[in-house]
Amino acid sequence: MSYQIYSHVLPSATPGTQRMLKAHHFGEAGARPKVYFQAGLHADEWPGFLVLNKLIKLLKKADETGLIKGEIVVIPVANPIGLAQNFHGYIPGRFAFSDGGGNFNRNWPQLGKKIQKRIKDDITNNSSMNESLVRKAIHQELALLPETTELQGMKKTLLALSMDADEVIDLHCSGEASMHAYVAQEFETHFKPLLALLNAKVGLSEFDTGASSFDETNVSVWRNLKADHGDLIPWGSRSLTLELRGENDISNELAHQDSKALFSYLILRGVVDGEKPVIDDSQVEYYPLDAxxxxxxxxxxxxxxxxxxxxxxxxxxxxxxxxxxxxxxxxxxxxxxxxxxxxxxxxxxxxxxxxxxxxxxxxxxxxxxxxxxxxxxxxx
Known part of the structure; x- marks a missing residue:
């Protein structure tokens, strides 16, 4: 059994208060592929909480029977700061009340230029060696990020847990919506099976939204390096934002359905051992975000x-x-x-x-x- 739970304490915002992030780890540290899940970065978007709760249950059973082959990190509650913004019974968790305000899923630290400067003289003709080089540089730059405020600490912790993952899946939702996802153009084919498993028929395809969102931040380092070095730099991270229907689409039935789909996807990618699902992605269609x-x-x-x-x-x-x-x-x-x-x-x-x-x-x-x-x- 490899299941571990780690609590990451955030900087105290005010005297007598303290918040934490709880990370559920499955598999051996450093095993590949590594997949990272989080829910509730927008703290008023709650379907992902229940989905990841049920996914953890499935992963615990898989761990007990030795089926975890890669590494999986699950953050079921990614934004305790936003959840604490209870205003007369309403939780306005999309924007921060403090720390300059702003959307919790915008303006994340961009490390691409710093990493490019750090490794530019060490790039080799071996893409595997370059991947290791980039991951080491990411780790070094993450360590230098400030964590003076509670929000800085939260962002630094979430990036430290996610940026060395092969895949990053960020769970959100809309007000009222069908299941859909925001997917980088480069990863349309890669993530099409995931959308199919989730019965999502709409994927919004984009290259650079300009938002510096969480999922884009995880990918941007590799995208920037590939622009200069091409195939010498592999895709060390692929990410997407998954929109789990609407705010009130929360039930045991839907959460069970979605968690099973995520679990099947982990099997498909070889992170969990099992019979690979049969994929019919004929109903999945991508639409350009600028359209x-x-x-x-x-x-x-x-x-x-x-x-x-x-x-x-x-x-x-x-x-x-x-x-x-x-x-x-x-x-x-x-x-x-x-x-x-x-x-x-x-x-x-x-x-x-x-x-x-x-x-x-x-x-x-x-x-x-x-x-x-x-x-x-x-x-x-």
Whole structure:
């Protein structure tokens, strides 16, 4: 048995308070492949908590029977800071209250240039040796990251646990949505089996969103080095953000289904021993992130949707309407929201009272949209 639980204490934010990250480790340290899972980086997105709870149960049974061949790290609660932001019974866990505020999944430390400078004179013609060289440099640069504040400590700890993993799977959710994922263009083929196992039909494909999100940060070091050195640098990390439907799509049945899919994926990748699943990925389709229409509210009011999650839409169709409660003429107080692309209506906000200018729905399309700007493809 190799199962271990480690508690990582974060810097104390205020006198008398202390928070921790709990990491569940399976397999021998350093074994390959290594896969890292985390849930709740956005602390108001909770389906992943239950999914990883059930995945840990499956992994414990596999460990007891000697089936763990690689290394697996599971962080079931990745953001205790955000979870503590309880405001009159509501947990606004997407943005930090302190430490400068900001989205918990944006502006993570970027180590690419520092690592490039550290190893540029040591690159060889052996890709395996180069991989080891990069991993060592990552470890050295991570050690230099500041951890003065609680948030800095949390980010440094999560990166230290994830950046040497072959695969990083970050679990999130949307307000109301079908199962979908954000996948780097380079990894579309690699992660297609995972999306198929999860019955996800929509994958958002991107290269560089400009967000410096957690999953992009794990990959960016390798991407930057490959840009300069090509195949001499292998993909030492592949990552994706997995959106587990909507905020209220939480049940034992769904969590069991999703955890079984993740476990089957670990078997497929040889991390866990077992009979490899048969994959039918014919229903999985990738859509460019710069072709995703962000439907915005033209005014504040009540939103009424005309399309359901998963429905196909065409350019010019009304997907929703906003009723402006402050208009004098109630006969003309409804404002239509029109699709600007052909595609799939796959996500929308859960609240029905919306504010002016807010992105309230998403349509996955195929054709580039001129108002979608490369490097700024994620809303906050």
């Amino acid at each position: 995703m229409d962000l439907v915005k509210a033209p005014c504040a009011g009540i939103v009424c949707y005309h399309k359901d999650i998963g429905e196909k839409v065409e350019v010019g169709e009304m997907v929703a309407e906003i009723v402006n409660l402050m208009d004098d003429d109630v006969e003309s107080s409804s404002y239509p929201l029109i699709a600007r692309t052909n595609g799939v209506f796959f996500a929308r906000v859960q609240r029905r009272l919306v504010v002016c200018g807010e992105s309230i729905a998403k349509i996955a399309g195929k054709e580039h949209l001129s108002f979608r700007e490369a490097g700024h493809l994620f809303e906050d």
